[in-house]
Amino acid sequence: MSFEPKILAILCNWCSYSGADLAGTSRKKYPANVRIMRVMCSGRVDPVFIMKALESGADGVLILGCHPGDCHYTSGNYKTIRRMGMLKKLTEQMGIEDDRIRLDWVAASEGDRFAEIIKDMTEKVKALGPFPRNGGDNG
Amino acid sequence: MAKPKVALYWAASCGGCDIGLLEIGENLLKLIDAVDIVFWPVAIDVKYKDVEAMADQSIDVCLFNGAIRSSEQEHIAKLLRAKSKIMISFGACAHQGGVPGLANMYNREMIMERAYLETPSTENPDKVLPQTSCQVPEGELKLPELFDTVKTLAQTVKVEYIVPGCPPEAQTTWMALEALINGQMPPVGTVITDNAKAVCDDCPRKRDVKKVKKFHRTHEIISDPEICLLEQGLLCAGIATKGGCGARCPRAGMPCTGCYGPVEGVIDQGAHFMNAIASVIDSNDPDEIEKIIEDIRDPAGTFYRYSLSDSILRRARV
Ligand code: SF4
Numbered sequence A: 001m002s003f004e005p006k007i008l009a010i011l012c013n014w015c016s017y018s019g020a021d022l023a024g025t026s027r028k029k030y031p032a033n034v035r036i037m038r039v040m041c042s043g044r045v046d047p048v049f050i051m052k053a054l055e056s057g058a059d060g061v062l063i064l065g066c067h068p069g070d071c072h073y074t075s076g077n078y079k080t081i082r083r084m085g086m087l088k089k090l091t092e093q094m095g096i097e098d099d100r101i102r103l104d105w106v107a108a109s110e111g112d113r114f115a116e117i118i119k120d121m122t123e124k125v126k127a128l129g130p131f132p133r134n135g136g137d138n139g
Numbered sequence B: 001m002a003k004p005k006v007a008l009y010w011a012a013s014c015g016g017c018d019i020g021l022l023e024i025g026e027n028l029l030k031l032i033d034a035v036d037i038v039f040w041p042v043a044i045d046v047k048y049k050d051v052e053a054m055a056d057q058s059i060d061v062c063l064f065n066g067a068i069r070s071s072e073q074e075h076i077a078k079l080l081r082a083k084s085k086i087m088i089s090f091g092a093c094a095h096q097g098g099v100p101g102l103a104n105m106y107n108r109e110m111i112m113e114r115a116y117l118e119t120p121s122t123e124n125p126d127k128v129l130p131q132t133s134c135q136v137p138e139g140e141l142k143l144p145e146l147f148d149t150v151k152t153l154a155q156t157v158k159v160e161y162i163v164p165g166c167p168p169e170a171q172t173t174w175m176a177l178e179a180l181i182n183g184q185m186p187p188v189g190t191v192i193t194d195n196a197k198a199v200c201d202d203c204p205r206k207r208d209v210k211k212v213k214k215f216h217r218t219h220e221i222i223s224d225p226e227i228c229l230l231e232q233g234l235l236c237a238g239i240a241t242k243g244g245c246g247a248r249c250p251r252a253g254m255p256c257t258g259c260y261g262p263v264e265g266v267i268d269q270g271a272h273f274m275n276a277i278a279s280v281i282d283s284n285d286p287d288e289i290e291k292i293i294e295d296i297r298d299p300a301g302t303f304y305r306y307s308l309s310d311s312i313l314r315r316a317r318v
C-alpha cells in the first residue's frame, strides 16, 4: 500500500475557510489527506501548534490565511509571516524538510486555488514519507 | 528526630551545579548540621555498591544534577529514584537537558566521529573509538554506552521538584534547602524559585517600545547600560524565562540565555522565546522580515540553549 500522508491544514475563518467552503460547494476534487482546523485568524497560529501536530501524527502542516493586506484583523497575517519565517529557519536547522510546513494565502473566492494547494502539498509530503516522530526514543 | 538523609549526584553536567551549591556560603554549615549526606561523588567517598546496599526509600531527598546521556547515568538515576523518597531535579541540565542537550542536534555516530577523529587536536591514525566492552589479558573492561539522544531527568524517572538555573543561584538553592530542613516542602511539582513570573520582572532596565529592525550578536555592539537589551536588538530571553535569579545577566550587560527554564504554563520555552522575538520585528514586508531573521545565525542554539531535550521536537532529524 502506498503511503498516505496526514496533513493538518489550519485555516483562518474569514478568507481561507470560506475558500475551502467554496471548493466544497463547487465540488472541486482534492485529496482526502487533509484535516482542517479553523482559527479566527492565521495570526492565532503558534509554532507550538505545528510542532505538536508533527509529533502527534501529522506528516505536514499547512497554514492558510487571507492574502497580505486583506486580513480581517488588519495585520494578523503579517504576524504569521514573521513567526513562520522564524519557525522555518529553526526547522531547517532541525533537519525538517521545507515542504512539510507551508504558509500560503487563499481568498474567499479562491476555491480552485485551495484545491490546487492541497493537491500540491499532498504530493510533496507523500514524496517525503512519514514524519520521523519520537526523536527521543532511540536510546 | 533523625536527621534527613540527603544524596547528591552529577550526571551529564559540567560540575558547576556542585560548585554552585557551595555558593550558599555559611548556610552550608546549617545544612551540614541539619542533614546527613549519604552520597556525594564530588565530595565524599561512597561507592555505587554502597548505594545499592541501602534500603529502598531510605534516602529522604536526592538532589540530582545533570542530563541523562549514558547507560551509567540512566542506571544511577533509576537506582537513586528507588532509594529516595523525594527526587529533586537540580539545575538546567537535569531540568531541561541544559547545554549537553544541544548534542541532540547530532547523533552518537556524529559525536564520536567529531570527538575522536575530526577535531584538529586529535591524532588517531588507527581510528580507535570507545567500545562498551574490550578484552585485555586481565579480563573484560566495560564502559557505559553513550545514548543517541540526551534526555532530561524527568524523562527518565519520576521527579518531585525542580530547582532551576545554570547553575541555580544561591538564593534559589537555599530556598529549596531551607524548605527541606524545615520540613516545609511546597506542593509536589513545584519549580522552586522566589519569582513565579519572568526574568524581566526583576530586570531594572528601562523599557519602552520593542521594535527591532536589526538583531545583533553580543560582541557586535556596545549596548546602552540602561535600556532593555531586547530593544537594542540583542536576543534577550528574559521575556520567556522564569524569574528567580534576580536578572543577573541583563544587570551585567549580557542578554539572558534562559537558564531558569520556561515561565509558568509554557510547555516549550524555545517556541515561546521565538514568538516573542517574532513579535518585536518591526516590518510587514516579507523580504525585509527575511533579512532581519537572517541575522539570527543559530536559532536552535539561541532559542533552546538549555531546553532542547525538553522541547516538543526534542532533537534534530539527522
Ligand atoms: S528583555 Fe532582557 S533586558 Fe529587556 S527587560 Fe527583559 S530581561 Fe531585561
Ligand code: SF4
Pocket (backbone or CB within 6 Å): B165, B166, B199, B238, B241, B242, B245, B246, B247, B248, B249, B250, B255, B256, B257, B258, B259, B260, B261
Ligand atoms: S538572567 Fe537568564 S541566563 Fe542569566 S542567570 Fe538569570 S535566567 Fe539564567
Ligand code: FES
Pocket (backbone or CB within 6 Å): A012, A013, A014, A015, A016, A040, A041, A042, A043, A064, A065, A066, A071, A072, A073, A076, A077
Ligand atoms: S483573518 Fe485571515 S489571516 Fe487574519
